[in-house]
Amino acid sequence: MLTFKDMTVRFAGLTAVNKLCLEVPQGSIYSIIGPNGAGKTTVFNCVSRFYQPTEGAIEFEGVDLLKYKPHQIVEQGVARSFQNVELFAKMTVLDNLLTGLHPLLKRNVFKIALNWPSVLRTEREARGKAAEIMRILEISELAHETVENLPYGYQKMVDIGRAMMAEPRLILLDEPVAGMNASETEHLGQLITRLKTQMGMTVLLIEHDMSLVMKISDHIAVMNFGEKIAEGAPAEVQRNPVVVEAYLGEVADAET
Numbered sequence: 105m106l107t108f109k110d111m112t113v114r115f116a117g118l119t120a121v122n123k124l125c126l127e128v129p130q131g132s133i134y135s136i137i138g139p140n141g142a143g144k145t146t147v148f149n150c151v152s153r154f155y156q157p158t159e160g161a162i163e164f165e166g167v168d169l170l171k172y173k174p175h176q177i178v179e180q181g182v183a184r185s186f187q188n189v190e191l192f193a194k195m196t197v198l199d200n201l202l203t204g205l206h207p208l209l210k211r212n213v214f215k216i217a218l219n220w221p222s223v224l225r226t227e228r229e230a231r232g233k234a235a236e237i238m239r240i241l242e243i244s245e246l247a248h249e250t251v252e253n254l255p256y257g258y259q260k261m262v263d264i265g266r267a268m269m270a271e272p273r274l275i276l277l278d279e280p281v282a283g284m285n286a287s288e289t290e291h292l293g294q295l296i297t298r299l300k301t302q303m304g305m306t307v308l309l310i311e312h313d314m315s316l317v318m319k320i321s322d323h324i325a326v327m328n329f330g331e332k333i334a335e336g337a338p339a340e341v342q343r344n345p346v347v348v349e350a351y352l353g354e355v356a357d358a359e360t
């Protein structure tokens with residue numbers, strides 16, 4: 105579904121990502137792990153088109169993704185959550201979710217000007233969709249709460265809910281459980297699995313919580329210093345000595 109072909113990203117003298125090749129299969133939870141500064145978020149920023157790779161290609165469903173601008177990506181079926189929650193803090197949960205549709209609605213501006221009943225229908229449908237997503241996230245009772253008043257774990261949920269609003273076929277989640285406690289992590293892990301199994305989305309995940317990654321991923325790519333150093337199913341990656349040395353050493357030691 106998503107293919108990286110020899111993608112390199114350089115910032116001045118620094119090579120953040122070096123000749124990366126990845127193939128993300130449709131319908132999978134595909135995780136990218138690696139130490140801080142390995143290049144994971146840079147990969148996301150290329151997919152969401154905030155960064156332009158220096159070399160190489162990204163294809164989504166066989167189409168060159170690099171020809172699109174950031175605001176066109178949602179229309180192509182790709183949405184993302186952010187490492188640091190980036191919501192409208194003074195707005196309600198419901199209104200934040202509705203902003204997730206904004207990139208899709210924008211192009212209908214003439215329709216909006218000329219056809220008021222259809223706009224009302226669109227708004228009704230949008231609210232219906234937001235209600236459905238809040239139900240899935242189990243945050244319906246928070247619909248009219250101002251986001252800045254919510255605990256961090258709930259803000260993360262809203263951030264993901266906003267990405268879900270566009271019904272993407274591919275959703276990028278950047279450290280979704282960072283800052284969450286164990287039960288919030290468990291809950292969100294189940295939700296991420298449901299994005300795949302019930303909603304048919306493909307999930308590209310960056311996450312430092314190794315027990316979550318090992319539990320929910322179908323496939324894991326490991327990066328270090330901008331390079332892919334290993335990939336495979338969770339069990340394969342977990343026992344790969346190169347990975348253990350680069351990243352999982354402490355986790356493996358702790359578990360044995």
Ligand SMILES: Nc1ncnc2c1ncn2[C@@H]1O[C@H](COP(=O)(O)OP(=O)(O)OP(=O)(O)O)[C@@H](O)[C@H]1O
Binds near residue numbers: 115138140141143
């Ligand atoms: N806009 C930028 N300008 C210059 N350097 C950058 C930029 N974005 C990222 N980098 C550098 O690229 C490297 C990879 O950073 P990146 O954020 O992709 O790593 P990461 O694996 O996501 O790390 P973390 O797990 O800490 O989020 C780092 O050395 C970082 O400082």
